[in-house]
Amino acid sequence: MNSLSLLKIAKQFDAPLYVYDAEKISSQFKRLTNAFKGVSNLRLNYAAKALSNISILRLMDHLGSGLDTVSIQEVKLGLTAGFKPESIIYTPNGVSLEEIEEASALGVQINIDNLSVLEQFGSKHPDVPVCIRINPHVMAGGNSNISVGHIDSKFGISIHQIPHLLRIVDLTQMNINGIHMHTGSDILDIDVFLYASEILFETAKNFKDLDFIDFGSGFKVPYKAGDIETNIEELGRKLTTRFNEFCKEYGKELTLAFEPGKFLVSEAGHFLAKVNVVKQTTSTVFASVDSGFNHLIRPMLYGASHEISNISNPKGRERYYSVVGYICETDTFGSNRRISEISEGDILCFKNAGAYCFSMASNYNSRFRPAEVLWHNGKAHLIRKRETFHDILRNQVDVKELFESPEKIATK
The missing domain is CATH 2.40.37.10 (Lyase, Ornithine Decarboxylase; Chain A, domain 1)
Structure with a gap:
């Protein structure tokens, strides 16, 4: 969009005003998809918290995106916007068991990030497929408010608690179908992200019936001319190679999932x-x-x-x-x-x-x-x-x- 178009929009709708360019959102979605074209099964789940207007959600659904949600309200927004329950992943933090059960009853993918809730949910609903959010204890970059994969973060189950996690899964006989991490926004060093990915791969070996591995997101976008940004193409090449190798080792074609938010809508x-x-x-x-x-x-x-x-x-x-x-x-x-x-x-x-x-x-x-x-x-x-x-x-x-x-x- 150019300045003239924006000025006309301001005159038509007055200010202050937010304007979003659908073409830019579409091109960012295609760029990320193309970066991982070497993966057999790729799923991009748009992070609704970035911009949750229902028309934006409908655009994402039209592009073929899934939806990443962090509240029961976002789950319901996604369903209202036309997303199928199975294309929505629900990754809350610190919410009640009742809210998680409400989301589960709607048919969405549940992602649990603490041992207490994992044990409670698994004991009551052992047959419901559950993803587990791991904290890899890695600082991927960016402001401390939006980096969420480090050791002091409230998010995720610590990699040092894996034995306890496995004991809960064994005792409840719950169905673990996914492993997830999210390091937070503004990934500055691809090698650091790949290091965190290796931790996730190693953790995944503990579970024999996974359907997907979710690497979160946090891709940095430029905020001014010459600004540093995550090299999506380089990340795509390196992670695709490693992911395909892991799938062969695992003996199953898994789905590689991401949850981009800022990357898709910030510049738009x-x-x-x-x-x-x-x-x-x-x-x-x-x-x-x-x-x-x-x-x-x-x-x-x-x-x-x-x-x-x-x-x-x-x-x-x-x-x-x-x-x-x-x-x-x-x-x-x-x-x-x-x-x-x-x-x-x-x-x-x-x-x-x-x-x-x-x-x-x-x-x-x-x-x-x-x-x-x-x-x-x-x-x-x-x-x-x-x-x-x-x-x-x-x-x-x-x-x-x-x-x-x-x-x-x-x-x-």
Whole structure:
């Protein structure tokens, strides 16, 4: 998508606004599929938590993707979007046994990441196929908030607990059909990921009736020109060779599964915000937009860097700006960025806004969450309406009678 198209969309639907490019999502899906074309059975399960709009989920289903879910609500969204139960994997963390049983009753693939729940579930439902999430104790790279395969992580069953795990499986006679790991986002070193994969292969040898091995995801995408990214093609070549070798050793053609989220939707997303005020202080020029971390929290939460451009004046003289929001706390999207000269009323575009952006939006300061638009086959389609004041009040219960005076109540 170019700046002109985005500007037209902003004029049509107003700002702030999220816009997603369906063609970019499709091309990323094809790129990942092609990287592993040497694998007989490949399954890509889109990580719904990255961007869970039902129209995006329908697009993923149309592309042939499965679905990775982490909550019963995401499971139900997936089913509503048309995914078949068997194409959905449910990988929660710290949820109740009741929620896991509810998901299991819907027919989706269960993935369990702790010994206590494994024993409870296996004792009650020994015939239900279960995948086990292993913690390989490997730091694959990226922010500590999104790296989840290291020794201090709350996710997965430690590789040092394999003997205990095997004892539970033996005593319950439960059906283990998959082994899973997820190191977290921003894989910087392919060799580190391959090292973690070897741990998973070694663990898989303990189970004789597996159908698949799930390597999670965490592929890094570029956030600016020249930025480092996971070399998917190199990873595809190396892991494909090793996976095929393992299948021969195992004596069975297994399915190789991944759970890409950010890789598929990050670069497809654009967040558009209107400039309210250009404010010169003694040391800084602020461009204040009609948004804040209630709409895009990643820069404040993770220190994420989103490229910002002025699509209203793309060829203007570049100046330095600190782009900030309207929240009553410090909400800086970017400090001292070189951006084409900004005037009040201009539309700024934040790139890489497809993953973990709208999905982490809130109503902080009682602000409305923005609308979402899907750009598909050269046309803009509204896929989420902008919230209104009615949405703010919708689930609140006004107990005003508790605060009425006795005199007023007596007159009723």
